[in-house]
Amino acid sequence: MEPHLFSPLQIRDLHLKNRLVMSPMQQYSSPDGLVGPWHLVHLGSRAVGGVGLVITEATAVTPEGRNTLFDTGLWNEAQVAAWRPVVEFVQAQGTKIAVQLWHAGGKGSHAHPAAGFHYISPAQGGWVTKSASSVSLDKQHTAEALTIPEIQALIADFAAGAQRAVAAGFDAIELHAGHGYLFHQFYSALANQRTDEYGGSFENRIQLLIETVAAIRAVIPVSMPLLVRLSAVDFSDQTHAWGLTDSVRLTALLQQHGVDVVTASAGGFSAPDKASVVPLYQVPYAEKIRAETGVLTGAVGLITTPEQANALITTGQADLVVLARELLRDPYFPLHAARALHLETPAPVQYLRAFPAAGH
Ligand SMILES: Cc1cc2nc3c(=O)[nH]c(=O)nc-3n(C[C@H](O)[C@H](O)[C@H](O)COP(=O)(O)O)c2cc1C
Numbered sequence: 256m257e258p259h260l261f262s263p264l265q266i267r268d269l270h271l272k273n274r275l276v277m278s279p280m281q282q283y284s285s286p287d288g289l290v291g292p293w294h295l296v297h298l299g300s301r302a303v304g305g306v307g308l309v310i311t312e313a314t315a316v317t318p319e320g321r322n323t324l325f326d327t328g329l330w331n332e333a334q335v336a337a338w339r340p341v342v343e344f345v346q347a348q349g350t351k352i353a354v355q356l357w358h359a360g361g362k363g364s365h366a367h368p369a370a371g372f373h374y375i376s377p378a379q380g381g382w383v384t385k386s387a388s389s390v391s392l393d394k395q396h397t398a399e400a401l402t403i404p405e406i407q408a409l410i411a412d413f414a415a416g417a418q419r420a421v422a423a424g425f426d427a428i429e430l431h432a433g434h435g436y437l438f439h440q441f442y443s444a445l446a447n448q449r450t451d452e453y454g455g456s457f458e459n460r461i462q463l464l465i466e467t468v469a470a471i472r473a474v475i476p477v478s479m480p481l482l483v484r485l486s487a488v489d490f491s492d493q494t495h496a497w498g499l500t501d502s503v504r505l506t507a508l509l510q511q512h513g514v515d516v517v518t519a520s521a522g523g524f525s526a527p528d529k530a531s532v533v534p535l536y537q538v539p540y541a542e543k544i545r546a547e548t549g550v551l552t553g554a555v556g557l558i559t560t561p562e563q564a565n566a567l568i569t570t571g572q573a574d575l576v577v578l579a580r581e582l583l584r585d586p587y588f589p590l591h592a593a594r595a596l597h598l599e600t601p602a603p604v605q606y607l608r609a610f611p612a613a614g615h
Pocket of ligand 1: 278279280281282311312313355431434484520555556557558577578579580581
């Protein structure tokens with residue numbers, strides 16, 4: 256039988272019960288990088304709702320890797336301890352959980368979105384942001400270019416963050432390499448003006464991501480999947496902008512270095528043309544990357560109906576359907592989708608009287 260939305264998927268030793276994934280969504284609710292009851296309920300309720308995989312919001316590997324003072328972290332042991340009950344609750348529902356590790360680079364040090372999301376200087380409690388080059392990504396401040404020793408230290412920070420993720424019990428790790436954050440600041444020539452071994456050619460610009468992937472692979476179990484979220488295109492017509500062909504090339508190399516899944520998002524330095532933002536608008540990126548490299552792909556962006564989600568799997572456009580805002584609107588989307596598609600997925604035993612199995 257051809258795979259569908261509720262077909263299981265094996266990635267290394269990880270068994271997903273279906274193809275529905277909760278997309279990472281920053282909650283700006285973590286002073287000192289600590290998760291708490293909000294995260295237990297927020298992530299836990301999507302597990303109760305039946306997604307196969309929950310991916311946490313972007314979680315910083317150093318305090319300076321945060322976008323705001325309220326982002327989650329994995330740079331100390333208190334954060335590992337805070338994550339554990341969240342991880343265990345999600346897993347107890349038969350759902351797997353990955354942590355999305357990131358560094359915001361030159362997009363760091365911003366106020367809480369409810370307070371205006373403006374840049375906060377070191378004197379105001381923020382920090383000096385670092386990026387591939389001395390550029391302004393928010394049009395409010397200019398980042399400093401990372402030195403080579405600082406780049407090496409960052410790679411080590413990612414490896415340490417990955418080890419803490421293993422200690423916290425996560426099933427998988429996703430690297431956030433899109434949306435104009437640090438890795439994207441390196442691989443896109445729109446933000447990378449370096450002239451050393453981390454800038455210039457395609458090979459040099461992707462080097463930070465490749466070295467980080469290798470450093471993480473060296474410290475996590477072979478059985479543990481490693482995912483990467485890319486911005487597949489830059490939404491820019493500048494000739495040096497990052498494009499889909501670059502993403503295909505990069506994915507093939509990531510695969511050689513032990514990456515199992517690529518989720519194809521887009522943009523981060525400039526917004527797409529409004530008229531192009533239609534349902535499924537980013538799916539062609541996942542489809543092309545999957546067809547050209549054979550890597551497992553996640554499709555994300557304006558996927559909102561059970562029929563759209565199921566068709567992505569049955570037609571082989573993607574292997575995973577990654578939902579963000581629709582899961583905020585409906586945490587029980589998987590249970591509702593199974594019913595709409597006349598497919599089977601078990602509801603939590605506590606809820607069986609509301610979601611009886613077919614034939615009962
Ligand atoms: C509140 C919110 C926070 C987000 N935070 C993250 C994040 O931490 N990491 C990430 O990769 N994408 C983040 N995104 C992007 C989503 O994961 C997703 O790619 C985007 O919303 C498009 O999917 P959708 O149309 O299903 O919402 C965020 C989106 C929202 C709405």
